[in-house]
Structure formats: C-alpha cells, structure tokens
Amino acid sequence: SLIYEVIVRKSSFLEMEFPKLIDLMDDTVPGIGTYEDFNTIDWVREKSKDRDRHREITNKSKHSTVALLFSISDAFSGWLLMLLIGLMSGALAGGIDIAAHWMTDLKEGVCLNGFWFNHEHCCWASNETTFQERDKCPQWKSWAELMDGVSEVGSEYYTCNHFIIMLCWALLFAFLAVILVRAFAPYACGSGIPEIKTILSGFIIRGYLGKWTLIIKTITLVLAVSSGLSLGKEGPLVHVACCCANILCHFFTKYRRNEAKRREVLSAASAVGVSVAFGAPIGGVLFSLEEVSYYFPLKTLWRSFFAALVAAFTLRYINPFGNSRLVLFYVEFHTPWHLLELIPFVLLGIFGGLWGAFFIHANIAWCRLRKNTRLGHYPVIEVLVVTLLTALLAFPNEYTRMSSSELISELFNDCGLLDSSKLCDYTGNSGSTSGSVNATAANGLGARLAGPKLYTAMWQLALALAFKMFITVATFGMKVPSGLFIPSMAVGAIAGRLLGVGMEQLAVHNHERDIFRGWCSPGADCITPGLYAMVGAAACLGGVTRMTVSLVVIMFELTGGLEYIVPLMAAAMTSKWVADALSRESIYEAHIRLNGYPFLEAKEEFRHKTLATDVMRPRRSDPPLSVLTQSGMTVEEVERLISDTTYSGFPVVISQLSQRLVGFVLRRDLFISLENARRHQDGVVSVSAVLFTECESPASPGAPPAVKLRSILDLSPFTVTVHTSMEIVVDIFRKLGLRQCLVIQNGRLLGIITKKDILKHMAQMANRDPESILFN
C-alpha cells in the first residue's frame, strides 16, 4: 500500500545536474540486482557494485571537467549526508524533548499567558516568582483549579479531581498513540533497536525506516512519554535517527542504490541517536560499534563521530532543557570513593545482572503470551489498561508520579547544603525540621545522620522500585514506541540510592570502627549516595542490554570525571557476567529471536564440531540439488524449474553428470531476464536454448535464437568443501556477509548452505525450534 512505500521516487538533485552520467550507470534490465522484501542482501555483490561505480566515476573524471566535479561531489556526498543527518536528528530530538515536556505539563494544567508555555516557562516569564518557589506562580493554573475554583489546592477533593483529570489526559495520550501506530505505521512501535540490528546485518524490511514511520513514531513517542507510561525515549531516538538517515539517503544516488553503502550510513545514524539521547557523542559511536552495527569500517567510525557531534551541538543549540547542558543528567561529584566501596558497587552489579536476566525472561514470556494468545488481538485495550494501572499505582507515591528522567536526575544528585529535597534531609542540614542534637552531631558528623523525611523517602523509593520493576516488564513490547534505557536506569538508580544511603548511615554510625576510619571527616560527606545511584543505573542498563564499553563511556561523559570510571566499570563487568551466566541473550537479541529474524550474531562464537556436510541441503534423504546446466536447457525447462521450486538461486554446472561448478544465478534475476527476453527479444519461444556459456555454440540452422544469460551469472560463487568445519563456515558468512555458499567435494558440487540453514542449525544445536527462523 501507499503508506509502506519507502523509496522516494523523485529524482535526486544530483541526477538532475548530471543526467548523462547517471544514465550510463543504469542497469540494462530494470529489477536485476534488487531484493525482495524480507530477504537478506548479498554484501559481496553490493560492495562490488559500489566499487564498480566508484571506478567508473574515477575513470570518467579524467576526461571531462563536469565528470571531475561530479566525482568530487560524489566523494564529499558522504560528509554532506552526515551533516544533514546530524542536523535533522538533533532538531527532531530537540523538538521531541520540548513537546514531551509541554505535554507532560499539559496533563496537570495550563498557562494563562499562553497555552504553549510549559509549567517552568510559564512561571519563568512571570516576574512574581522567587527562586525558591519557581514552580508556583499565579499564571499557571491546574485543570482542577480552573474547573472548580472553590475547593482549595491541597484539599482531598481537589487532589481527587486533579488525579481524575490527569488520568483522562494520560488515557487520551495513550489511546492516540496506539491508534496512530495501528492506523498509519505499525512499524513505529517498540524501541526499534532489534529491527535496526537485523536491518544492519543485511535484512530488508521495506517501510521500517520510511517517512511514515518517522512521522508517526515522532508524534506517538511524544504521546507515549507524556502519558506517563514507564518507558523512555532514548531507544526510539535511535530509530528516529535511522529513519532520518534512510530518507536522506534517497537524495544521494550513491546511497540510494546500494544496500551496503546505505547500511554504513544507518550505522552512523544509530550513533547519532544515542548521541542526542544522552548528549554523549563518543559513547554513541561506541554504542553503534558495539551493540548495533554489523559492518563497521573505520571510515564509518570517523563519519559517525562527525554526525554524532553535529547532532549533539544542534541539540545544544536548541537547548530543550533550558540549562545549555549537553547531557541528559549532569552530575558533579566532589568526594572521592574509597577502595572498600567496591564491595557495594559489585553488589549493585550483581543486582543489575539479576534484574537484567529477570527482565529479559519475564518480558519475553509476556511477549510470547501476547503473540500466541488472544491477548494480542486487543492492543488498544492493553495499552489503556496498562496506562490506567500505571497512573493508579504511580499517583500516590511522589517518586513514581514524577517522570522517570526527573527521578533519575534527583537520585543522581549529590546533596548540597541548601538542598531542600527529602532525599537530602540530614539532621545537620539547615533545611532540616528535626532539632535533635546528639553527641555525634557535636563532633561535626551529625550533618550526615538521616532525618525522618529521609526515612520516609527510603520507604517510598523501595515501593517505587517494586512498582517500576513489574510495570516495565508489561510496558516494553506494547504497540506504542517505548525505550527501556530510562526505565532500566530508574530501577538501578533507585536500588543504588537505597544502598548508598544505607552505606552512608552505616559509615556515619560506625565511624570510629577500623573499617570506616578515615571515611568521614567533619564538614564533608562520608560517601556520595548519588554515585551509588549512578553505578546502579549503569549496572541495570548493562544487565538488560549487555553493553560494556559504550555503557561506561556514556556514563563517563555524564560525569566527566575519569575517577568514577572504576566503580562504573566494576559494576558493568559484574552485571554482564551475572546476566550472561543466567542467559546469554541481551533483550535485543531475545526480541530478534522472538520475531524470527535471520540475524547472525557476531559476538557469540559457534562452538560445535559439526561440518559443512551436516548442514548443507539437500540432506541425504532429499532429492538431489536443483541445478542448471550451462547449455542444453530450454527456456521452458528453466521456467518449469523456477515454478516447481522455491529456492532463491540455482547453481550452474557444466553437465548433470560431472557436476563441475560454473557459477550461481539468482532466482529473481533469472525470472526477470527470461520475462524480459520473452517480451523484448525477437523469436524467443519455449524451446529456445538458455546459454550460460561465453562462446556461442553454432546453433543448428532453423533453431530459435538462444537466450544468453552469462551476464547475470555470478562466476565467482563462494565455495567450501564438505570437510570444512561449521565454525569456519559461520565465520565466513559473518565476516563476508554471504547469503549462500556452495559445498563441493573433490571438484564436484554436492550442496548449498544458506544463511537460513546456518541459523536453523544453530537453533537446533541450542535445543531450540529450528522453525523459529522465519525469513530468508
């Protein structure tokens, strides 16, 4: 249908400028060399095509000035494209931030000065507010106040009204989000990272990165975030950036026509996505390298970095948070950590690993239930019920009522002296209500003894932890855009802060013991609970996504201090080990497997001692391999072979008897060429010979003209011997990006191995259902 159509068919501006050059490079028969939907690309062919193209341009550039200019513009088009992706993604991310902020506030109330102001801007613009109470100003009216001017703010009746209005807004937003996704772009749901990983590994999903997906995902992401569901916008931003990249690719012939080159650009775009999500360009590049990309040449590394920087600076220029900070959570710690603190950090790592493994297991079980039962038929109702549940459970607790990113910000925060937050209620603090002065306070350490508000906050946080853990499992995978970076980090940050405050109180109460001696000095903090929150967030995110270097670098870019890398690294390492010990897959890989995508994981090594002969088709009991002979077949015979079988390609041999391999021809190319010959070549009938040979054998007089198909024959198919161990075959498939490989023994063709065969074999070896691999 129209909506799923991705390819922008209008000509690019390059084509308009240099029409002749482009024409010369067109393929002779349209359609040859393209792929069908839900199929795997052949990286070797794509890269060859690009090299041919490059060679042609270089050769031409020596002859004319126009061609030279074209060659230069072609060389710089990659950089231009990166610049555009950076600008567009940065602008979109800024827009999403601003819109989500405004709509979250819209749930509460409206600004009388203009409905387009959010709460903060509304009160900022009014001069009647002081710094202390910058959240309260007469211009900002909550809906409950507006509707019922009588009851006082804070009264039970008011609160009830307020909650009901907020709930209605939340349900409306969630409803709109799910309806828009269902109606216009089903691909816009979820985080998108599993599919992007699959696409980058060489799979075709038409429309997944199209303009409708982009528009709908952008809008529904804002709606979903504003509705208060337990989801983040960081993962979907990667999808948004990739959509931008894919759309922009269509304006550059080099990238529009070549699936391999386009994937290089998409790799860079996923770096851009993380860069704008966290304000961490280096972390973004490493995320793309480590987590998302499949083929990542060094040229792409440099370009990704450029694009990520452009995007980060565009976002800063837009300044959506109003603090001209690049990063999402800006933290500054002052107290150094003690070596013994590595023990709680490692504990947090263990917690993160356990949470990661639990989350993946529970979420996949839930998604499978949704997929296989009638539950999956009512996505709208599901979303509404979860929204309702989230709102009901979140409202009573102030730490769940605030948005997850605000919560994380508050938990990361180090308590300053003037901090009035409940988390900073220490008895020695000026803002404290408790007046108790005891012996400890006398020697200057009372400043870090917990006050009663802090104990309340701890209870609330513990409840928030339990709530977040369960609601996130149900939320991720619904038919709305949803990322899990922020929910995972929130879980970890809560756990970390709880442990941090616990450790702090332990140290304060036992400051004269040997272990804690030297931790607390009068007038300074003993330990930093905010650092624990940060370490916990990293551990939980690591447990879910199994990121390592990129995770640590993203967190490093948040704090900027090399000193805190060691705790982060200890937690990330422990978390990964614990989670890997429980289940090997990250949440993204688990979702890839759930959906049956043909994804060949590059990280996990194939460890079984099987040989190519065990995997190749045909199996021993099957009929022999369907092959074409290089001469001696008629058009009719070939057409019958095409219609009788469903294979994607056929080997061409010298003769059925010798089975000596000549080459390989793709079903799609063969089909198109025969159609084309029947239609356009004079005298081609069913008994015309099909020739794959180079020199035409003298046809018997009177015979119909032969169809010569050597041009579509791949004369250099990849071959392995039957004795080749599967670990080497898997390695070849991964590193060269093959689609299929022929198996020979002593020069005779015996069988064929496709990527799907390999994935099925791997599933079988891991005691999983081989039929779970759905696509070619």
Place this chain on the structure above:
Amino acid sequence: SLIYEVIVRKSSFLEMEFPKLIDLMDDTVPGIGTYEDFNTIDWVREKSKDRDRHREITNKSKHSTVALLFSISDAFSGWLLMLLIGLMSGALAGGIDIAAHWMTDLKEGVCLNGFWFNHEHCCWASNETTFQERDKCPQWKSWAELMDGVSEVGSEYYTCNHFIIMLCWALLFAFLAVILVRAFAPYACGSGIPEIKTILSGFIIRGYLGKWTLIIKTITLVLAVSSGLSLGKEGPLVHVACCCANILCHFFTKYRRNEAKRREVLSAASAVGVSVAFGAPIGGVLFSLEEVSYYFPLKTLWRSFFAALVAAFTLRYINPFGNSRLVLFYVEFHTPWHLLELIPFVLLGIFGGLWGAFFIHANIAWCRLRKNTRLGHYPVIEVLVVTLLTALLAFPNEYTRMSSSELISELFNDCGLLDSSKLCDYTGNSGSTSGSVNATAANGLGARLAGPKLYTAMWQLALALAFKMFITVATFGMKVPSGLFIPSMAVGAIAGRLLGVGMEQLAVHNHERDIFRGWCSPGADCITPGLYAMVGAAACLGGVTRMTVSLVVIMFELTGGLEYIVPLMAAAMTSKWVADALSRESIYEAHIRLNGYPFLEAKEEFRHKTLATDVMRPRRSDPPLSVLTQSGMTVEEVERLISDTTYSGFPVVISQLSQRLVGFVLRRDLFISLENARRHQDGVVSVSAVLFTECESPASPGAPPAVKLRSILDLSPFTVTVHTSMEIVVDIFRKLGLRQCLVIQNGRLLGIITKKDILKHMAQMANRDPESILFN
C-alpha cells in the same frame, strides 16, 4: 643467539597445577602447527585450534571438579593477564618518566642533598625557597658551578662551561643508547609501531617483543630522551607495553600456544601504551582499534579498555609528574571560541597536512639514503653527529633548549593574570615591564596588546619551528628508540601559538571592525592562543599519523571540554584530507613499505579491476603448479619435491590428470612429518608410499609400510574461481586472515595465490617495485 630467544621455556604455573590436562592437549608431533621466523600466520588455523582447545576444556569440565576449576581459571585468565599488563606497563611508564626527568636534570647539575633528587625535588625538599623562585635553591648546583666556583652564574664564561658540560652528557647518553641497542637488542630502535602493526596483522618476528628488547628499550629510551634529541617517548611506550604483554603471555598456556589469541592481547597492549603515554584510556583503545590492530573482536575492546584503565591508574598512583594529574598536558580553557575562528583552525589543518606529507616524504627519502648508501654503516657516528647538531642549534634558543613536552605544555597554556612567562607579556599585565599606556589600554583592551617580550618570543618560536621541522626528519629512524608524537605535536603547537597570537593581535587592533565586534570584551581574553597551539598540535600529529577519531578523543581527554572538540575535529579532518591528497600513506605505513613487511592494509580499498587469474601462480609461461597426489607418490618423490622447490605449501589432488582438489599441506608440516616417520616409524624407506587418503588401499604384499599423512592435510583449503575479481580476493584475505588461497576453474585446480602475491600485485598496480615485498 641467546639474546633473540623470546620464548620463555619454563612451564607456566598453570601447567604445574594441571599437568595432566595440558599433556592431553599437546600435539602428537612436536613442531607441527608452529611457524618459522619472518612468516605469516594462518589466522583460520589458529582460531580453529583455539576453538578446539576451548571445546575440549568445556567437555572435560563436565566430568571432574579439577577440570571445572581449570575451565574457570582458563576463562578468567584473560582478565588476569590484562590486569598484569596494565600494572606492569603503568609501572614501567612511571619509571621511565621519573628516570628521564632525573637524567635530563643530571645534564645540568646535581643535588647536594642526594644525587637521586631531580632539580624540582631537590628544591622542593629545601625550605629556603619561595614559590616564585622554586627553580633556584642552594642545594642544587650546576656542574659548571661545582667545577669552577669562581666565575659568576650568568657570566659568559659560565654559560660556555655549562653548555660544554651539558653537551658532553648529551653525547654520553646518546652514545650509550646507540651502543646498547646495537649490542643487545637491534629491535629496540625506532618507535616500533610499524613493526607492531605488521606483527598484529599476522607476521612473526621472533625477539621483537622479547625480554631483551624490553629491557634495552626501556633503558635506551630514557637515555635517548635525556640526551635532548628531538624525539618522544610516546610511540616507544606502545612497544614497551607490547613487550610486557608478550612476556606475560608466556605464563598463560592459552596465549603462549596460540598466535591469534596472543595478537588479541597485543592489541590491548597497544591501547595500554597510548593510555599511559597521554593518560587517555579511551583514546588509547580507539588508537589501537583505528591505527594498530588488525583483528579486533569486541571482546578485545572491552578488555583493552580494562587494561588501559588499570595502566592509567597505576601511573597516577606512581604520580611521576608530581601533580596527581593523569594526563600529560593538562589544559583548562575558559573563553569560548567564535565561529569565524574556524578559518584559522582550518588553516592550521592545512599546515598540519602539508607538514605531515613533507615529513613522511623527507623522512622516507632520508631513511632510504641511509639504507642504500654507506651512511647506514655508521649508526653510532650518525647518532652522535645528530646529537651534537641538536645541542648546538638548540642551546641558543630557550624554546628549543627546554624539552619538547615542556615546550608543548607552555604553548598549550592559557595566560593567567600572574603568569610571568614571556608568552604572556601583554602590556596590561602586572608582570609587564613596558609602561606604555595608550588609548586602547584605556578602554580595557590594552591587557591583550602584545608587549616587547612577546614579540621576541614570537621570533624565537619561529626559529624553533624551522629547527624542529628539520631536525625531526633526521632523528626519526636512527638506531635509538624514538617516537614522533611529541616532536610532531611540538611543531604544530609552535605554529598554532604563532597563529593564535597573530589572530589575537589582529582582533585587538581591529576590535571595532564588524568582523571582530563581540570578540573582545573588556577584562576578558579575546581569543585563546593556547587553543590554537592545541589545534595545531592535533593537526600536525594527524598529518603524520593520519589518525582521526583516536586523535580527537585523545585531545578531548586532555581538555575534558566537549566544546573544543569542534575546532580539533575541523583541523584533524582538514589535515587528513590535505595529507591524503599529497600521499596516501601514514608514516607507519611508509616505514612498513620501506622495510618490505607483508602488511595488507585494511583501510585502503583495492580499486583495480584485475581477476584472480591475473595474480595466481603459476603464470602462463611458468611450469605447472607443483602438486602432490593423494596416493601414488613415494617418500623419495615427496622429499625431492620439497628440496627442489621453496613453496611454503603444496595442494593435494586426486590425480595429476584430473587436478581435482583434495586439500592443502604445509611444507613445514610435511617436512617434519616425513622426518619423524623416517626416524620413528619402523620400515619406512625411500620407496614407501605417502598416502593422504582416508581408507588405506590394500598394499601389495611385501611392500614397505606406507606413511599416512591425512592428519596434517588441511581438507578445507580456501578456494576462489579464476573469475573472482581481485577486490573480493583481497577482501577475503583481509577479513579471514588467509595465508594462501587456491584458484580453481570448473572444479580443476589451476593455481595458487599467497599473501605475498597479492602484495606484489598491489605494488605493481601502484607502479612500485613488486620486489620490495621481502617476506612471506
């Protein structure tokens, strides 16, 4: 000889603990599966070996507790190794820093409190010094003072004496360095990075990373740096870290026995080297990934990062600079840069590119001259002459007299208000001697008008620039350890500072023009000349080494401000483009080519349209390929084939007539197996049959027993067809790390392509001498 012996032959502690397990994994015939010196390894075979080993350990671990423990210790040995490498390299780097500092000061004078104090520590320990004059204290006596107590410090006679003594020390240090290198470890000279790149790509140079190289390189590096030559210790630190890694590998069976696994560790070690050189762990990892490594799986990324961090923190613990800073040049800038400043930054990029291209060209020409003429026979004299020249030319100019890293530090430095350096002599400064107050000063901008001392400093810097540019060309490549990071950065920093001060004066003098309006505000700096120095340093380093991301990240880690990444990136990009337009190779690649190492560059794409048939041996005019048949050959015939040819391996075919391929056997394995059979197998004589078949053909009665060699036959050799384009072949060689590949047509074996053939072909295509590739 003893010195070059690398392999530590004593058993590792793992072997002592688990002797039985190790024994079971030994090869049957010693020597099979090892490589000769100056040969290329077969990555596929090495990786298969490791997977077999891993599979065996995993299988065993299910049966006994000891085996399970062994399996766990095996899994964690990689991390333990990384920890040890980090600790050892960090400690060595700290030692080198301290020793070089001390010996540089030793040239000048001695501390009376104890000769082991350097100048700073000596005066630090004495209480009689003030902060202003912390370089002057009675305990520190220059040699000239000690020898001739009469003449006053600062008099002409004293200066002359002082210079002669320093020169003698410099010559002594240089002499010792070159003599030690020549006598004990010739491999210790140079920066080592070209060779490490080659080794990582799968080449064997025995002794290059051995313990003698480590010891001698460490000592001579200190001597060379102290002698005042224009060289840095940053590149050689990579070599030192790799030596540490290689030596530590010998204590772990997993890494000692496997060339591929060991190279993973070496990749991590090169990250460690850069990490300790600049205090930039993330930059180090990216340097290893981008510049040095060949095979860099994600597992290695994570481990490299760990090792780099451990090393950085070890170095900080040692605290060689006495300022508890991790980084070599700590910089803090306060003034933001203006968009228009990108023009001078790009100019610096162009300068860096030009300098890089010039340096590579000149240095290679000089090294070639040294190699091909009698000049190369007198390395000691060469070093002494260059040291003499450096000392003579450097002494009169204060900016060349100080060490390059001090110079860079000073150039990077932003002028504070109390700065007494000549570079900060602005007329408005308190330290200024010039009393002229003019109209500009009156409106508050006089603070940035250059004073007379600054003009003198500019002249001196310009002279220093010319001197550094030429002397570095002559220095790099001499028979002493020498890195070029610091000299290149010094050239760039000087150029940058000159341009920076120029721009600043331009802006100050024209502050009322439209362009510069808003640049200068009263009381603040207009622009930061230190930033220009930094950008210039990055540009020049980029021009010479062609680093991109790693360069920017290293520089980012020095400043810590994301804001200054854009100027650095602009300069690095321009520099790379300009330098690449002039010559494609980085200095390391140029040296690899000069030495004829078989290095297949992964970055540069092969762009020619040749086919496998054009490259394979035998050529059309040559005699046919030497092959073995799988049966029917005698021991004598095989031995004659081995002695008549020099090929590293032979294909095995079914029969000479059919030329259908069975497998491939390596010359070394074949030779060892036949020797072994002759010696240990009863009844093997010259007419014994050599069988590569699986099932023994019934031997005629009375015939001598056959030598069965199927076990050494590689049954899955890589094959391509004659029609395969060379770009695909090159890609396969690069990505899979092949050593050779067989060429077949329609099932018949036609020829063979080795890595050397490919490199020769590439040299030919680039119009270079194909015979420049020296090794297999």
